[in-house]
Amino acid sequence: MMKNVSKIFSGNTSNHIFLLNSNQELFGCGRNQYSQLGLGESRKEETKIQKLTQIQNIPKGKIIDIQCGNFHSIILIENQNLKRKLYSCGDYQSNGLGKEDENTYEFTEIKLPLIEKDDYIIDFSVGSFHTLILTSNSKLIGFGNNYYGQLGIGDIRMQEIPTQIELPKLRFNEDISNYHISCEDLIKLFRRKEFCDISFKTKNGEIIEAHKLILKYRLNQNQNENQNEIEKLQEIISKKSIKESNQIFEMIYSNNSKINPKLYSEIKEIINSNEKIEETMKRIxxxxxxxDFIIERKEKQYKFPKLILIMRSELYRGMFLSVTEDNSNKVTDYSELSNKSFQIFEYWIYSNQIKDEIQITKEIINELEIGIDYFQLNQTNPNLFDLLINKFNNQN
Structure with missing residues (x-):
């Protein structure tokens, strides 16, 4: 029954599990005393499900994540319009549906009026009896058991309805965001005012601020033409509404044509082809x-754009988005890397590639393997270490 298992979901204190296959079919087993498996009302009396059983009536869309509490389960689903919604089943005190004394027998949408139209769910976390939700506008929302004050709302009252949690003053609006650069993270990051240096005007005169560096990275910039791609983009934006314009920038930032296929077909001629990316990054x-950021190495300074470092390295992502104030604009010292290894690192940071003429040795691989861990480059795609191994094998 279970073929091509793609994900397994459980929890530290839960006694039930879920498995998801490549066809987006969901299966579960384990404790079901509070209907935490979401099997439906007809099976609410079954307290133990001893074999993997398919969960029916799952809301339509792509299952992004599932987390298991002790008496409840939460599922995050993204629909065809890329809108994310949370659904819950199980113990009424834990599932955020606000239904007093009524368990939820199948996955039911959690209403979140605290999330505005321009906001969306980035992440969520389920504890034994409570849940926390993080949004793109840095709202932290919680519900469920609060006996120990684990919701951080200033009291120990049960919260059956999602409640916003007051956050301390942060350095930036998105400091507590998930540091893995997903499509949503890129869009959120590139809207930050401190990175904006170019403005676009819509047909109704609204102003959209953008980032020249990222536009150069995403667009097919040809400096020899009379009109470059940023100017072409301005012409397109000047004929669009603010909603359509925001979607265009979201497509450019995230490189995701699914946001609006019709608009994408209109602007795709100015979007970089794969062959042009290396050329674009060379200019940057x-x-x-x-x-705007300095790395010192063996008394020599190397400058990098912060946005490029954020995109490539978990280390710098955490540094630049840190909740602690740090006015430093440089990091020292990477002298443990040889000149050739640092050259590989520097070029890869920009192009996500390794120069063809570089000869890879075992010593370079061993040296950069340590550097990859230090710079926390393991979340990138493609992975620098994988590129090194493949190039080494091809050369030998």
Whole structure:
């Protein structure tokens, strides 16, 4: 019954599990005393499900994540319009549906009026009897058992309805975001005011601020033409509504044509082809005006754009988005890397590639393997270490 298992979901204190296959079919087993498996009302009396059983009546959409509490389960689903919604089943005191003394027998949508139209769910976390939700506008929302004050709302009252949690003052609006660069994270990151340096005007005169560096990275910039791609983009935006314009920028930032296929077909000629990315990044690589962060190595300074470092490295992502104030603009010292290894690292940061003429040795691989861990580059795609191994094998 279970073929091509793609994900397994459980929890530290839960006694039930879920398995998801590549066809987006969901199966579960284990404790079901509070209907935490979401099997439906007809099976609410079954307290133990001893074999994997398919969960029916799952809301339509792509299952992004499932988490298991002790007496409840939460599922995050993304629909065809890329809107994310949370659904819950199980103990009424834990599932955030606000239904007094009524357990939820199948996955039911959690109403979240605290999330506005321009906001969306980035992440959520389920405890034994409570749940926390993080949104793109840095709202933290919680519900469920609060006996120990685990919701952080200033009291120990049960919260059956999702409640916003007051956050301490942060350095940036998105400081508590998930540091893995997903499509949503990129869109959120590139809207940050401190990275904005170019403005676009819509047909109704609204202003959208954007980031020249990222547009150069995403667009097919040809400096020899009379009109570059940023100017072409301005012409398109000037004929669009604010909603359509925001969607265009979301497509450019995230490189995701599914956001609006019709708009994408209109602008795809100015979007970089894979062959042009290296050329575009070389221009950024060589342009001193685009660089605002210094790495010192063996008394020599190397400048990098912060946004590029954020995109490539977990280390710098955490540093630049840290909740602690840090006015430093440089990091020292990476002298443990040889000149050739640092050259590989530097070029890869920009192009996500390794130069063809570079000869890879076992010593370079061993050296950069340590560097990859230090710079926390393991979340990138493609992974630098995988590229090194493949190139080494091809050369030998």
């Amino acid at each position: 690589y060589l342009n001193e005006n685009e660089k």
